[in-house]
Amino acid sequence: GAGVSQSPSNKVTEKGKDVELRCDPISGHTALYWYRQSLGQGLEFLIYFQGNSAPDKSGLPSDRFSAERTGGSVSTLTIQRTQQEDSAVYLCASSQLSSGRLGAQYFGPGTRLTVL
């Protein structure tokens, strides 16, 4: 079946502008995660959605970052007043509860954000 999809694949923006990144998880997956990978770094957790529970926002680096998940499916990550240090690849992943715990996370191809 279809995997996790993200759009756009690339986004170039000017410092100070707002951007929206979109994620379509695998159908039926209840958990959705956002990560970012800066150049030469590992994956940094940003935010997590599980079913109808309140999201875990503990990884968001500043209040310029926010995310929502509508109808338990599609998610949008919004970065306001972008800064150059926001340049990174933003990855979305989804997973499904299996045997009482969440299984492996399946990743989308990512959105490469460049802030000039």
Add this chain to the structure above:
Amino acid sequence: DQQVKQNSPSLSVQEGRISILNCDYTNSMFDYFLWYKKYPAEGPTFLISISSIKDKNEDGRFTVFLNKSAKHLSLHIVPSQPGDSAVYFCAASYIIQGAQKLVFGQGTRLTINP
């Protein structure tokens, strides 16, 4: 504070030989460990996992070993093939307040030489 560390940023192995990728962790709360492979311009792909109650899990050419006392896990690929050239991330998982959290290492770039 890096809870999951991959101390080798790169590794080069000859085709047909064994590739061994290492990962160390510090948090005793981690109870599930995963390896992901990532090609350029693609998202990470799940490869293999292991529960903390086991010390070995095998899937074809891939075997993951877990040494809980040393807080160390490794991924063995044998025989190595050119298509295995990629960046490999280890990840450690724990459950907190009903949510699964994954912590990733920095990655190791594996190059398989023909």
